[in-house]
Amino acid sequence: MKTREERTRWFLRDRFGMFIHWGLYSIPARGEWVRGNERMTREQYMKYFEEFDASRYDPKAWARAAKQAGQKYAVLTAKHHDGFCLFDSKLTGFKATNTPAARDLVREYADAFRAEGIAVGLYYSLLDWHHDDYPGYGDKAHPDRDNPAAKDKPIRFDRYLDYMHGQVKELLTDYGKIDIMWFDFSYDEMTGEKWRATELVRMVRSLQPHIVIDNRLGGNIRGAEPEEYAGDFFSPEQIIPPGGIVDANGKQVPWEACITLNDNWGYHAEDRNYKSPKQVIRSLVECVSKNGNMLLNVGPDAKGEINRESLSVLREVGEWLRLNGESVYGAGMSALPKPEWGRYTQKGNKLYAHVFDRGIGPIYFAQLKGKIRKARLLRDGSELKVETPWMAEEYSDTAGGAFIWLKGAALPDEIDT
Numbered sequence: 001m002k003t004r005e006e007r008t009r010w011f012l013r014d015r016f017g018m019f020i021h022w023g024l025y026s027i028p029a030r031g032e033w034v035r036g037n038e039r040m041t042r043e044q045y046m047k048y049f050e051e052f053d054a055s056r057y058d059p060k061a062w063a064r065a066a067k068q069a070g071q072k073y074a075v076l077t078a079k080h081h082d083g084f085c086l087f088d089s090k091l092t093g094f095k096a097t098n099t100p101a102a103r104d105l106v107r108e109y110a111d112a113f114r115a116e117g118i119a120v121g122l123y124y125s126l127l128d129w130h131h132d133d134y135p136g137y138g139d140k141a142h143p144d145r146d147n148p149a150a151k152d153k154p155i156r157f158d159r160y161l162d163y164m165h166g167q168v169k170e171l172l173t174d175y176g177k178i179d180i181m182w183f184d185f186s187y188d189e190m191t192g193e194k195w196r197a198t199e200l201v202r203m204v205r206s207l208q209p210h211i212v213i214d215n216r217l218g219g220n221i222r223g224a225e226p227e228e229y230a231g232d233f234f235s236p237e238q239i240i241p242p243g244g245i246v247d248a249n250g251k252q253v254p255w256e257a258c259i260t261l262n263d264n265w266g267y268h269a270e271d272r273n274y275k276s277p278k279q280v281i282r283s284l285v286e287c288v289s290k291n292g293n294m295l296l297n298v299g300p301d302a303k304g305e306i307n308r309e310s311l312s313v314l315r316e317v318g319e320w321l322r323l324n325g326e327s328v329y330g331a332g333m334s335a336l337p338k339p340e341w342g343r344y345t346q347k348g349n350k351l352y353a354h355v356f357d358r359g360i361g362p363i364y365f366a367q368l369k370g371k372i373r374k375a376r377l378l379r380d381g382s383e384l385k386v387e388t389p390w391m392a393e394e395y396s397d398t399a400g401g402a403f404i405w406l407k408g409a410a411l412p413d414e415i416d417t
């Protein structure tokens, strides 16, 4: 069997992916938790099932947008907590092929992204608010959590687990090579072997030996001896861990921050709080400077389109990456401490200085006196002058440093956003 290092090599090199939350919840357009949050009954939610037509679903356009944005892999919600399947599962009728859309949306996604050379990942919710054998009453998130009518419903959780394992098997058997399996999520006692997690992970790895799995089946990926189901990468949500992630043995653990573009994963018609391209670029750089990845989310609308606001951010991030991607792809943490004016990323003996706060005059590089062979502006290849400060010896805090002049240079800082 492959080691985690072998499995995650491409993943850590690629650094930047597209997360896609899409499903029936895109119709009410109040986020992907709408059925749970609003305690909708199954009947109330079924009206979206009867209506879902995906009439403007064009996965090739999604794949082009991801490619242009510089995203190297993608993760699509094959099934979210509402239990609705974007794929043609043989194990349920609650699937896209039975809606007016009448298409296997996962197959089209996988084909389109693969054709663009983008690695294909699938998100699969462990929670299921549609399945009769998933605990409803008393569960903290379920739409039926305080519905008295659901109180005495007999549950056979093992039947749900057979179903869940069966669907994962379908996804990893019928759709070609799948690069990432993104399970979501464990909570309270619903964790680890409650999902028959070891059995599940063994099946996943036997079907797709190279696959990269997230850590949300539970277990402790940072422990000295992680469980077999603890996964390949840590998945902090809406957070960039301050110093990266290190395990109990002091070893770096692969991680990926998943980040929304506005404040919702699923499409939300009224949420206009989009991050700027500059925020996204700096967050991506921050992830790389801490050896992490970024999975940036889009929530296509009811018809299947990624909206203009999202596309415009993706385009600008992609334009920055086209010029500066060398400092992101295959790059990682530098051994040098974080500079005051921004962040470093590093690849071999090349240090990438991301200047967030230019200040005045030349930029100071602590500890690098006499060590900089040459300096170039990444976005256009132009030469930058390296000078040793003449007063360096007089100032203890500047001793051992070098200054680099960025005169006239167009810095990432100055991209108008």
Ligand code: JFZ
Pocket: 032, 033, 184, 185, 237, 258, 265
């Ligand atoms: C989960 C989902 O509930 C959400 O809808 C979205 O898909 C997101 C990517 O993942 O949200 C979580 C899951 C786990 C935690 C927080 C939010 N957690 O462990 O803190």
